Amino acid sequence: MEKVRDLVREGKRVAKEDPRRVVHSFKVGLVLSLVSSFYYYQPLYDSFGVNAMWAVMTVVVVFEFSVGATLGKGLNRVAATLFAGALGIGAHHLASLSGSTGEPILLAIFVFIQAALSTFVRFFPRVKARYDYSLLIFILTFALISVSGFREEQVLVLTHKRISTVIIGGFSCVLISIFVCPVWAGQDLHSLLASNVEKLSFFLLEFGDKYCETVKDGDTKEVDKRKNDFDNYKSVLNSKSNEESLANFAKWEPGHGQFRFRHPWKQYLSIGGLIRQCAYRIDALNSYLNADIQVSIDIRKKLEEPLRRMSLESGKAMKEMSVSLTKMIKPSSSDLHVRNAQSACKSLTSLLHSGILKEVESQELISLLTAISLLIDIINLTENILESLHELASAARFKDKIESPIFAEKPNSKSIVCGWATKGQDDHVVTIVNDDCCNGNTSEKGNRSNKVLIHEKHENCVHEKHEDDDAHVNSSCDSCGHTSLRVIVECR
Amino acid sequence: MEKVRDLVREGKRVAKEDPRRVVHSFKVGLVLSLVSSFYYYQPLYDSFGVNAMWAVMTVVVVFEFSVGATLGKGLNRVAATLFAGALGIGAHHLASLSGSTGEPILLAIFVFIQAALSTFVRFFPRVKARYDYSLLIFILTFALISVSGFREEQVLVLTHKRISTVIIGGFSCVLISIFVCPVWAGQDLHSLLASNVEKLSFFLLEFGDKYCETVKDGDTKEVDKRKNDFDNYKSVLNSKSNEESLANFAKWEPGHGQFRFRHPWKQYLSIGGLIRQCAYRIDALNSYLNADIQVSIDIRKKLEEPLRRMSLESGKAMKEMSVSLTKMIKPSSSDLHVRNAQSACKSLTSLLHSGILKEVESQELISLLTAISLLIDIINLTENILESLHELASAARFKDKIESPIFAEKPNSKSIVCGWATKGQDDHVVTIVNDDCCNGNTSEKGNRSNKVLIHEKHENCVHEKHEDDDAHVNSSCDSCGHTSLRVIVECR
Numbered sequence: 001m002e003k004v005r006d007l008v009r010e011g012k013r014v015a016k017e018d019p020r021r022v023v024h025s026f027k028v029g030l031v032l033s034l035v036s037s038f039y040y041y042q043p044l045y046d047s048f049g050v051n052a053m054w055a056v057m058t059v060v061v062v063f064e065f066s067v068g069a070t071l072g073k074g075l076n077r078v079a080a081t082l083f084a085g086a087l088g089i090g091a092h093h094l095a096s097l098s099g100s101t102g103e104p105i106l107l108a109i110f111v112f113i114q115a116a117l118s119t120f121v122r123f124f125p126r127v128k129a130r131y132d133y134s135l136l137i138f139i140l141t142f143a144l145i146s147v148s149g150f151r152e153e154q155v156l157v158l159t160h161k162r163i164s165t166v167i168i169g170g171f172s173c174v175l176i177s178i179f180v181c182p183v184w185a186g187q188d189l190h191s192l193l194a195s196n197v198e199k200l201s202f203f204l205l206e207f208g209d210k211y212c213e214t215v216k217d218g219d220t221k222e223v224d225k226r227k228n229d230f231d232n233y234k235s236v237l238n239s240k241s242n243e244e245s246l247a248n249f250a251k252w253e254p255g256h257g258q259f260r261f262r263h264p265w266k267q268y269l270s271i272g273g274l275i276r277q278c279a280y281r282i283d284a285l286n287s288y289l290n291a292d293i294q295v296s297i298d299i300r301k302k303l304e305e306p307l308r309r310m311s312l313e314s315g316k317a318m319k320e321m322s323v324s325l326t327k328m329i330k331p332s333s334s335d336l337h338v339r340n341a342q343s344a345c346k347s348l349t350s351l352l353h354s355g356i357l358k359e360v361e362s363q364e365l366i367s368l369l370t371a372i373s374l375l376i377d378i379i380n381l382t383e384n385i386l387e388s389l390h391e392l393a394s395a396a397r398f399k400d401k402i403e404s405p406i407f408a409e410k411p412n413s414k415s416i417v418c419g420w421a422t423k424g425q426d427d428h429v430v431t432i433v434n435d436d437c438c439n440g441n442t443s444e445k446g447n448r449s450n451k452v453l454i455h456e457k458h459e460n461c462v463h464e465k466h467e468d469d470d471a472h473v474n475s476s477c478d479s480c481g482h483t484s485l486r487v488i489v490e491c492r
Numbered sequence: 493m494e495k496v497r498d499l500v501r502e503g504k505r506v507a508k509e510d511p512r513r514v515v516h517s518f519k520v521g522l523v524l525s526l527v528s529s530f531y532y533y534q535p536l537y538d539s540f541g542v543n544a545m546w547a548v549m550t551v552v553v554v555f556e557f558s559v560g561a562t563l564g565k566g567l568n569r570v571a572a573t574l575f576a577g578a579l580g581i582g583a584h585h586l587a588s589l590s591g592s593t594g595e596p597i598l599l600a601i602f603v604f605i606q607a608a609l610s611t612f613v614r615f616f617p618r619v620k621a622r623y624d625y626s627l628l629i630f631i632l633t634f635a636l637i638s639v640s641g642f643r644e645e646q647v648l649v650l651t652h653k654r655i656s657t658v659i660i661g662g663f664s665c666v667l668i669s670i671f672v673c674p675v676w677a678g679q680d681l682h683s684l685l686a687s688n689v690e691k692l693s694f695f696l697l698e699f700g701d702k703y704c705e706t707v708k709d710g711d712t713k714e715v716d717k718r719k720n721d722f723d724n725y726k727s728v729l730n731s732k733s734n735e736e737s738l739a740n741f742a743k744w745e746p747g748h749g750q751f752r753f754r755h756p757w758k759q760y761l762s763i764g765g766l767i768r769q770c771a772y773r774i775d776a777l778n779s780y781l782n783a784d785i786q787v788s789i790d791i792r793k794k795l796e797e798p799l800r801r802m803s804l805e806s807g808k809a810m811k812e813m814s815v816s817l818t819k820m821i822k823p824s825s826s827d828l829h830v831r832n833a834q835s836a837c838k839s840l841t842s843l844l845h846s847g848i849l850k851e852v853e854s855q856e857l858i859s860l861l862t863a864i865s866l867l868i869d870i871i872n873l874t875e876n877i878l879e880s881l882h883e884l885a886s887a888a889r890f891k892d893k894i895e896s897p898i899f900a901e902k903p904n905s906k907s908i909v910c911g912w913a914t915k916g917q918d919d920h921v922v923t924i925v926n927d928d929c930c931n932g933n934t935s936e937k938g939n940r941s942n943k944v945l946i947h948e949k950h951e952n953c954v955h956e957k958h959e960d961d962d963a964h965v966n967s968s969c970d971s972c973g974h975t976s977l978r979v980i981v982e983c984r
Binding site for chain 1: 502503506507513514516517518520521522524525528529531532542545548549552553596599600601603604605606607608609611612613615616617628631632635636639640730732733772776841844845849850853854855857858859861862864865866868
């Protein structure tokens with residue numbers, strides 16, 4: 001009883017993790033019941049007979065979770081069946097020329113040669129990666145057709161029926177998988193990459209504070225959530241095989257949504273590789289947070305400013321990249337963050353030059369400098385990831401970011417002014433650019449609302465209202481970059 | 493034409509890499525021809541009819557490269573077929589109770605429910621890892637049996653024939669794969685681990701020399717070979733999925749050779765994980781060999797002694813572990829090497845304490861200390877790997893190393909003395925323990941042959957003969973540990 005309850009709980013968890021799984025299960029059941037109607041419906045049974053089972057078999061084997069996998073398997077299966085069918089008929093014809101004693105011997109030899117050769121070719125790495133399933137079906141169909149051809153006289157009719165049922169089964173799978181709640185492998189790969197970058201950004205945004213021990217504990221729920229976010233990067237370490245199979249499937253998919261047919265999926269793999277390299281460094285860095293040998297607080301405090309800036313800025317760059325991936329817009333402010341991180345690197349190096357480390361013990365020194373070196377590596381990798389992302393953005397024609405120009409309108413008594421956010425230490429300082437609509441009055445208003453502090457939040461949107469001077473910040477910073485902000489100043 | 497030549501070349505390479513692949517291809521061809529004799533041979537055809545094709549299909553799908561994979565798939569297939577067959581008959585019986593209009597509708601509903609439920613269960617991580625194939629076959633067989641049962645009256649006969657042909661096909665695969673040149677996944681996993689450890693040892697044995705730039709270039713062939721060995725560790729980085737699938741297959745295998753049925757395959761995975769972690773550190777370390785910022789030769793020279801000893805001793809420990817895995821004997825001298833490496837660590841730390849780094853530039857310092865920190869990590873991981881290996885050795889009952897006691901025999905005028913190798917800086921010094929057989933004469937002989945230098949080679953066996961005093965070193969040091977050596981001193 002306890003086991004059944006466990007099973008139900010596990011089922012709920014699996015369904016909650018990705019509700020599309022439930023939909024997929026229903027889709028498979030639906031297609032399978034549809035295809036088995038070949039047996040129930042007399043006219044269909046009359047034309048296909050027992051061969052209808054090939055349609056059932058095709059559906060069971062071909063229908064995969066994503067459109068790409070289904071299409072790939074379906075096309076592989078149909079192509080291999082066609083090719084092996086033709087060869088099988090040829091073999092059958094050749095064998096039948098040699099009389100009734102020679103025929104079975106010759107057929108056995110053909111089957112042996114074909115099976116041995118195809119099995120060997122399956123070991124070729126390039127074939128194994130893409131056409132393994134084709135070859136399996138090729139061996140199967142050839143053996144079945146050439147051998148059963150020996151019994152049945154109408155080998156052409158048999159082959160024809162078998163191939164058409166396979167095609168019918170394959171097509172039903174492909175149609176249902178594309179038109180009923182499709183699951184696109186390409187979309188999944190895209191989201192996976194974006195979420196992986198985001199996971200790294202969570203770590204980096206927090207790391208500086210944690211290393212310098214300046215984290216203030218809030219309520220426990222908040223702390224738990226942040227700890228979860230912090231450790232999330234670990235799932236990135238093993239995402240390679242997942243990315244590769246998704247990219248393989250995505251290649252089969254037709255254009256959908258914002259993805260064209262020949263979307264540069266290969267570029268995703270190279271970005272994914274860089275992200276993983278960065279995650280390895282982060283994993284190593286994380287071990288220094290809880291190491292036995294701790295660098296003394298004194299030293300950390302001395303290095304706090306550049307260290308925090310390095311991790312914060314690289315984290316911001318990552319966050320911005322993740323947003324730009326999600327929205328498929330070109331990353332704009334990431335470059336700035338990377339440059340900031342690099343300049344923080346330089347100021348750290350010059351701080352180290354100043355002889356700050358003279359009194360540090362050697363074991364502490366090793367621990368400290370290794371952490372610094374890892375952080376420098378991470379910043380370099382962030383730059384590489386950004387470069388790769390720029391390449392992707394131009395290859396995949398990501399949209400440019402719409403940066404609203406400074407403009408002024410006067411709808412009734414309200415005017416819209418546009419401000420630019422500049423980066424301060426912890427908060428974004430938004431400087432309101434005055435418009436000249438409000439008869440001198442604005443100038444004062446403008447000055448009054450000259451600094452609107454927007455608390456840095458790592459959601460995509462910040463919504464804030466300053467009651468004092470009726471300046472409503474409407475839409476705002478996408479990530480934590482400097483972005484245009486629209487501020488409505490009401491003229492009274 | 494060029495393409496065909498490329499294909500042939502690729503084929504030769506694939507065959508040369510692992511000749512068992514060719515044998516496997518022949519085995520598949522053989523079984524398939526045998527099984528298709530069901531069609532040719534009249535008595536067999538009479539009893540099975542078209543159902544013979546299930547045997548063919550089973551062979552094509554089930555016959556895998558290793559015994560474990562074949563057994564696993566075969567058993568999965570047979571079990572799923574039996575279970576689904578029984579359920580299918582039940583469903584058929586239940587549906588037939590509801591009359592001729594209700595039957596097809598009820599059957600379609602059964603197929604829908606079964607397919608949807610099974611497809612959903614395939615998403616459970618634990619099920620996916622081990623029973624994915626079972627569930628596929630389960631869906632397939634249930635649909636085919638319950639649906640074709642609607643047409644054919646003798647549903648029991650049909651099911652019986654289908655199941656027996658599947659069993660025949662499965663058994664032929666399993667028998668051939670076990671008794672004709674078997675490929676054991678367990679053996680492969682074992683060898684993979686041993687070779688992975690060896691690859692790391694190659695790097696570590698060379699690293700010290702390379703980092704301190706004391707490598708002497710010999711002839712280019714030798715240098716190329718060493719460079720290859722040096723870079724070999726890279727293949728370890730991505731061995732995870734390979735190890736996991738081999739371990740999964742190995743669990744299905746019966747006892748063979750030195751592996752019992754319940755060999756602790758899980759322990760192999762944990763050792764493999766540690767080895768990979770070590771390889772990540774080594775990869776990072778390697779990047780410091782060719783980095784832009786190089787530590788000045790002066791500093792390296794000052795740190796040379798402990799640095800070289802650290803890398804050399806951990807390399808020796810790895811090498812010894814690899815040999816002990818290969819031969820399935822308990823690692824004996826690795827502990828000593830690990831301790832040596834740790835003591836080298838300590839002397840390095842005290843050297844750093846002595847203020848040797850006062851004048852080093854900060855960027856150099858970062859690079860140097862990171863390399864040192866990585867090396868320390870590697871030594872710690874070596875210790876962990878060794879611990880894990882000890883656990884494996886006791887769980888899998890590795891043999892104790894046979895350390896020949898000091899003994900003396902007098903076959904004719906030859907006497908066998910036993911010597912112990914002790915470690916010198918670069919060479920093993922073998923001290924011959926005199927036996928008292930040779931009438932005082934030996935004492936002198938013994939003294940004369942008191943030190944037999946055996947040049948350290950990284951093969952498993954060193955064979956050396958000292959012509960001067962007729963001392964033949966018969967069998968000798970396993971790796972580079974201190975090992976017992978048998979030396980024959982001829983008494984004249």
